[in-house]
Amino acid sequence: MTEQRTGPAAGTRDHRVDFYRGIALLMIFVNHVPGITLEQFTTRNFGFSDSAELFVFLAGFASAFAYGRGFLTRSRLVFTLKAMRRAGVLYLVHITLTMLAVSLFALVTLATGDGRYMMQLGLGTFMTQPLDALAGVALLGHQLAYLNILPLYCVLLLLLPLQLAVARRFGLAAMLGASGALWLAAGLWRLNLPSHPDAGGWHFAPFAWQFVFAIGLACGLAKLGRQSLVPFRRGLYILAALYLGCAYGYMALAMQGVEQALPLPAFVRDIDKTFVSLPRLLHLLALVYVFAHAPASSPFQRIAAGNPLARLGRHALPVFATGTMLSLVCQIARLDRDNGPRMDVALIAIGIAVQFGLAAVLDWWRQASATASGTRARIENRIEAPAGSERAFARTTR
Template identity: 45%
Template structure:
């Protein structure tokens, strides 16, 4: 339940952040620390992958389970393509209605207009990544890496983390990333670096399956609290130093999101440790109001897709209306309500399907 709750909360936060400039984005936790909801979502994806697939790997059913994972990645791939088509249609309508082609440029969809054939190749190969539509390609790549990671975790979780950390450090030192196409560039969320956070999520999921509790160290807790406090003051004060302390590798001290530099990684880990250390989980289990957020997290893919479409439409509406506060209230409030309604309908369908299956007479 708690995994779905935090994933639902992350989805709401991502939705708010995907309408830049709205009056409510200043309330999300990215304004009070180095990381944002994307880090939480990726870590929880690793936890969910471990809970869903690791028992099958432990039972030596690696091949059919790997096929399930690849099939899930293909579902995400199809959702990503449909999402680009829907969002592209929204932007195309905005350009048609306003005559302002900058909408295409702002979301990097102008490539499909100016270089259609290479653009279609980029679309099919995930090399074309319009703005705000780059989370699913990362998730797809992480799922494709997951069978190998889970195989290592079956042997020893520490081995999986060591291999993942080695790839992370290698990618940072050698500046390895996947190229975009047809425009020259790199993926906005580098899978070779973000896979470490996914692997940490897998390790957490493995601990949950084994019934293990995290190490409860007061010293580690207060170090994490201090780190969160420093990062909050850092971000709120707007302190952005221009120092360069080379030859110390940049990933150790800078805050780049593309390559998940170490300060961002440590921030989300500190946040998770503090929440885990405090009795937050026990308190949440007693709260009835979290049910809608749990439903959001349980149906994360369709909810994310709907939220992304509404967010892109919201960007257009804000650009046309000037971004006044009442419009923000309608966009954010209406978008969140729409996601809750979708999750509620899907939850009702899931429950009804399960009930019908339980009442179906067994075959003789």
Template identity: 45%
Template sequence: MTTTIPPQGIGRDHRLDVFRGLALVMIFVNHVPGNVFENLTSRNFGFSDAAEAFVLMSGIAVGLAYARLFRAGEFLSGCMRVWRRAGTLYVTHIVTTAFAIAILAAGVVVLDTIDVLPRVNFTALLEQPLKAMIGIPLLTHQLGYLNILPLYSTLLLVSPLYILIGLWSRMGLIAVAIVVWVLAGTFRINLPNYPLPGGWFFNPVSWQLIYAIGIACGLAMIHKRKLIGYHGWLFSACLAYLAFSLLWVQMQKGNLPLEPYLPFFVGGFDKTFLALPRLLHVLALAYVLTNLAAVSRFLARPAFRPVELIGQYGLAVFAVGTVLSIALQVYRARFETSAIEDGALLAGGLLIQYGVARLFAATSEKKRGKAQESGARKPSLAGNPAAGQASRP
């Protein structure tokens, strides 16, 4: 399995935010295909990519954020908090999809970028518009590059059950998730697409495994523990696997030798069903990074503060980044861009996302200030009966 980020106390762990921010940056770069900078993202150095890391960290965040309510016996309150968050993600996805559709349509009308449409799964809106308009709110029709939020919101719906199992036994939770993952791969269980055939690009029935491991990690962190502690042999094995994965990808070897003899989700690289080599890679990477003290010190530097802020307000940043990436795809389909121009476009998009994170941070700080000010007034009223009586109508 994997370890968690080593606990640093009750407060927010800045390393989790930095890692999540880095994942969001790489997702944005990868969502503008064809630019030279996507060769520098994590998917070029191993079997997994930023999506696996993002879902793992999302599970950790859920375990940290919501488990205390369930542990205190407040089951209904816990469920409502989790499901409200799922609703927020759903609304964000629908709004983001609406903006993406408008940008893609404008690209065709103004810039004649019709070639982009098949690449982003837009053609159903032209060929079967009524059915596609049913599928979009049902999440059964998803535009390309807009698949992560439907996955995350769906996983949030089952989070209360997973948290309860994890509070009983963290390893029991992982065992349950493994069984579900095996069944999904063996019988190719997936949520349906509509109106097109097939299933979701990110199959929640398979991806729940990495999410459940994240929840288990978060539950361990609440107790200031690691899911799996440091072991020299395991650390060495993870390093060896990461090195093997790096060489295999860089040498473009393709399929693994044992793939023909194993189930496709065990020996292959299938992303939809979260193939085992991808899962093991992200877990090995997490284990190594979170057991190196130098990494923690390095990420604590002021230079990573912007990335940390992006990670703290990941939902808003991800939504804005998704819309910007679609706009950049349309732009680059019409105009040829050099590496320098691509760098400028991507840097501009990242600056906008950082600005969004700064805006949300300022708004949150203002709300906290008002709450503290309001809380400071209450004791003075309680300590002065005359003041309390005078305040009543």
């Protein structure tokens, strides 16, 4: 995402970022309907990392433009508060989604009389420990299944000013070094935030995932400086492509579990998502490097603003929230039913169509609002003009 030979000029919106974020959003939607036929065609089946790693990386990249530029060149306090405000918005969206999910499954349970619906997603805690569950939701300690990436994003945004401060004072290398050290410590010693009231920790350990975010942030800051964090090297490009090929072969041949025989630490050997183990991280880095440095003739280097997937990525939060609720509806529709491929394809097709439709409406609204604002400004300028003209006329008639 940082290549200057083929990508957009620094400071302009890189529609490739929105494009890949749109892909990640669709993959997340499909993967949040477990057991569905189309699940086998999502990105997680072709390598060690999946859409979550890409989504967090792109969030870090976008944060360089949204907050990093202002933090480093203008007001640190203002852009720290902006990042905190955004974290607050994400917190409120997460709480809203959680309460909607609880309400949705409760309504279906009441309508059908089937108590199995309240045993999904970790909702059983609301039945046995309602007060503890509510407190856990408020404190982000109790996260329902498939609703656990926004709490991670909240923490990452709260850590962002610290990462930017280190980058400003000591440079990008120091920021990445400190972030990498924390990732390594989290993986080796299983450092995580606790869950409540259930035992265990967060599904996405923030102390590990902050490194993925930091790498994206560093790539974005490098692009703002009209540089490439990792310049193109033919040998490195071939090595990254080979790693992606090996990861694909590993997954295609269903070799999961073979790595357990390797005499290596679990963090280095396993394909662990909670702590972003080394194989997953390397897969993400190889994927980003290959696509960021794709040939200039590649269609992945020429993403227009009107690309439907780029439109999805431009409105990531509302599309993600809508996709999350649609995936839960799909789960309810499929629960303990004999669902064939036609039913699965129909559910996913409807869900994807709704998300594309939402993105199109939001794009239209943004353009209409911008046009209205411009028209309003021109009208105000015209209204002010006669006052000056009347004063000039009065002077000439005296």
